[in-house]
Amino acid sequence: MNTTSRMDLKEVAFIGRTYSEYMDIFGLNEQALLNGPVLDCPAGASSFTAEAKKKGFDVTACDILYDLPAAKLEAMGRQALAIIEQKMEETAHLFNWGYYGDRKRHMGHRAGAFELFMADYPAGRTSGRYICAALPRLPFKDRSFELVLSSHFLFLYGDRFSPMFHAGSLKEMARVCRNEVRVYPLLGLNAKPYPHMQQVLDMARRDGMRAEIRATRFEFFKGADKLLILNPAKYNAGEKE
Numbered sequence: 001m002n003t004t005s006r007m008d009l010k011e012v013a014f015i016g017r018t019y020s021e022y023m024d025i026f027g028l029n030e031q032a033l034l035n036g037p038v039l040d041c042p043a044g045a046s047s048f049t050a051e052a053k054k055k056g057f058d059v060t061a062c063d064i065l066y067d068l069p070a071a072k073l074e075a076m077g078r079q080a081l082a083i084i085e086q087k088m089e090e091t092a093h094l095f096n097w098g099y100y101g102d103r104k105r106h107m108g109h110r111a112g113a114f115e116l117f118m119a120d121y122p123a124g125r126t127s128g129r130y131i132c133a134a135l136p137r138l139p140f141k142d143r144s145f146e147l148v149l150s151s152h153f154l155f156l157y158g159d160r161f162s163p164m165f166h167a168g169s170l171k172e173m174a175r176v177c178r179n180e181v182r183v184y185p186l187l188g189l190n191a192k193p194y195p196h197m198q199q200v201l202d203m204a205r206r207d208g209m210r211a212e213i214r215a216t217r218f219e220f221f222k223g224a225d226k227l228l229i230l231n232p233a234k235y236n237a238g239e240k241e
């Protein structure tokens with residue numbers, strides 16, 4: 001039996017999840033998407049934006065790699081899918097398989113998201129739906145989005161980004177947000193809770209944000225059953241607690 005206790009990824013993987021996975025991860029219903037523009041940050045090869053647009057929602061995706069042409073992202077995405085497939089095999093015991101059924105179906109979601117993303121990216125990039133952005137900075141005006149969703153980047157890769165990077169990224173997401181920033185998961189690739197969460201929460205609260213950790217029913221990575229929700233309203237209003 002394999003006893004690897006962490007998913008050992010050398011680089012931040014250029015992969016993505018689907019619209020339905022995002023809705024389940026973030027505990028969203030479609031009413032929440034009707035309230036105003038949504039930012040997916042960073043979106044990677046997620047099809048959330050492509051699928052949401054087809055449904056008529058106003059969603060923008062940003063990622064550090066969106067300055068790259070489609071052909072380059074296509075090659076990176078295919079490589080990432082192969083790496084993830086292999087790593088999933090090595091670390092299958094770290095996951096609950098109930099949501100997807102098995103590894104093959106899980107990879108079907110990853111591949112499906114990637115295909116939908118690639119089909120949408122060229123035109124979406126031209127029309128400004130896919131924007132190049134390097135956290136901890138975002139190229140958007142204050143309060144541009146009603147909701148900011150951040151999946152599988154912050155905290156997950158906590159071993160290579162400092163607590164300052166995390167706190168700075170949250171503050172920046174809050175700056176561009178009017179209502180809520182939702183972040184998932186709160187674990188690292190070693191399947192352990194992000195060790196500097198209290199420090200990051202303290203920094204967010206000092207910046208005037210309300211920060212709450214809430215349960216989510218989505219728990220693929222074992223133990224990844226919580227979301228961070230930031231309410232930046234006070235921060236944006238310039239009020240401090």
Ligand SMILES: C[S@@+](CC[C@H](N)C(=O)[O-])C[C@H]1O[C@@H](n2cnc3c(N)ncnc32)[C@H](O)[C@@H]1O
Binds near residue numbers: 044046135136
């Ligand atoms: C695992 S993907 C997450 C994709 C998507 N949110 C999801 O859950 O399906 C992580 C993404 O973070 C991006 N990334 C890495 N460093 C970044 C930075 N400093 N600013 C913005 N994006 C970054 C990578 O390019 C990659 O596409």
